[in-house]
Amino acid sequence: MAKSKFEYVKEFEQDDNCLPNCWIVIRIDGRNFSRFCETHQFVKPNDVAALELMNRSAITVMEDFKEIILGFGQSDEYSFVFRKDTQLYKRRASKLLSNVNSLFASAYVYYWPRIFRGKELYYPPSFDARIILYPTDKNLRDYLAWRQADVHVNNLYNTCFWNLVLKGKLTPSQAEEKLRGTLASHKNELLFQEFGINYNNEPQLFRKGTTLIRKLVPDGSGRLKPAVVPLVDDIIGDRFWKENPEVIGLKSLTTYQPPNLVNSIKNTKSVSTPSSPTTMKHGNNISSQVINMNSMKEEVDPNRNRETDGDRMQCESEHICRR
Numbered sequence: 001m002a003k004s005k006f007e008y009v010k011e012f013e014q015d016d017n018c019l020p021n022c023w024i025v026i027r028i029d030g031r032n033f034s035r036f037c038e039t040h041q042f043v044k045p046n047d048v049a050a051l052e053l054m055n056r057s058a059i060t061v062m063e064d065f066k067e068i069i070l071g072f073g074q075s076d077e078y079s080f081v082f083r084k085d086t087q088l089y090k091r092r093a094s095k096l097l098s099n100v101n102s103l104f105a106s107a108y109v110y111y112w113p114r115i116f117r118g119k120e121l122y123y124p125p126s127f128d129a130r131i132i133l134y135p136t137d138k139n140l141r142d143y144l145a146w147r148q149a150d151v152h153v154n155n156l157y158n159t160c161f162w163n164l165v166l167k168g169k170l171t172p173s174q175a176e177e178k179l180r181g182t183l184a185s186h187k188n189e190l191l192f193q194e195f196g197i198n199y200n201n202e203p204q205l206f207r208k209g210t211t212l213i214r215k216l217v218p219d220g221s222g223r224l225k226p227a228v229v230p231l232v233d234d235i236i237g238d239r240f241w242k243e244n245p246e247v248i249g250l251k252s253l254t255t256y257q258p259p260n261l262v263n264s265i266k267n268t269k270s271v272s273t274p275s276s277p278t279t280m281k282h283g284n285n286i287s288s289q290v291i292n293m294n295s296m297k298e299e300v301d302p303n304r305n306r307e308t309d310g311d312r313m314q315c316e317s318e319h320i321c322r323r
């Protein structure tokens with residue numbers, strides 16, 4: 001068919017293929033969620049249902065985009081890591097970015113009524129998105145460590161701030177003034193002295209964010225199915241990466257099946273579809289926790305009330321304080 005005389009305009013489109021052999025990270029972040037959370041009266045500082053909705057939306061993205069090997073979420077943001085050898089959309093940045101972002105936003109609205117039963121969605125939320133390329137595994141791990149350290153810094157600050165305001169009856173500016181320039185150790189002390197809160201006992205979900213990876217899980221009929229599994233774990237230290245070498249190694253999926261999984265699955269709901277990971281006890285391996293997407297209740301492991309590598313590294317170096 002002859003080309004129309006208008007077709008030359010296509011030449012104005014620019015190539016935006018991501019460099020080969022680099023990890024492709026897409027991070028989305030809620031646009032003006034300070035207002036969105038206020039309007040929808042999210043619990044301060046952490047609203048479990050809101051986090052569940054973020055996780056549900058991110059799982060939807062990962063179920064569709066199979067080349068995403070890992071997701072990490074906290075607050076109003078989610079990072080998605082594509083395989084470094086992905087050829088999806090010929091690695092075109094605009095295609096990857098816009099598709100991931102729009103699917104996340106539509107999933108957020110789609111699942112809102114199921115998670116916030118009866119709570120009205122007053123206006124459509126939106127998310128900004130950026131794409132970043134990391135040439136080395138170390139760069140990628142440092143990126144993820146940076147995001148997880150951010151959870152820690154923000155959550156410690158927010159926990160102090162909202163306790164001072166809600167329980168201590170300080171005004172927001174008084175609370176801000178009180179916390180200005182304080183180190184992590186001061187904030188820990190403040191929480192304990194003034195409110196009897198041991199920060200290390202705060203839910204891990206709030207302190208570490210959610211990591212989504214792919215595992216093979218029993219589907220209830222004796223078969224194994226790939227599923228996106230939400231974990232609450234330290235991803236700053238080496239342990240997580242040693243325990244899940246397939247993630248960065250781009251190897252075949254490993255089975256999420258600790259030795260006593262069969263017994264513990266009997267005691268929990270069966271994994272009906274890969275889209276609904278169930279709560280599974282972590283067997284002998286107590287290092288990470290799986291979130292039940294229905295309740296987001298964490299499994300409590302008394303051995304976990306210790307500072308992890310990430311906490312320690314962050315606490316030692318922390319001079320940042322912000323809300």
Ligand code: DGT
Binds near residue numbers: 034038048
């Ligand atoms: P942006 O991203 O520049 O458009 O602006 P914001 O307002 O989205 O700011 P950002 O992304 O730095 O911070 C996230 C905001 O969302 C922050 O005001 C705290 C709020 N937020 C996130 N999760 C929760 C939650 O679970 N409960 C409450 N009450 N607020 C939350």
Ligand code: MG
Binds near residue numbers: 029031033034
């Ligand atoms: Mg935001």
Ligand code: MG
Binds near residue numbers: 077
């Ligand atoms: Mg944010």
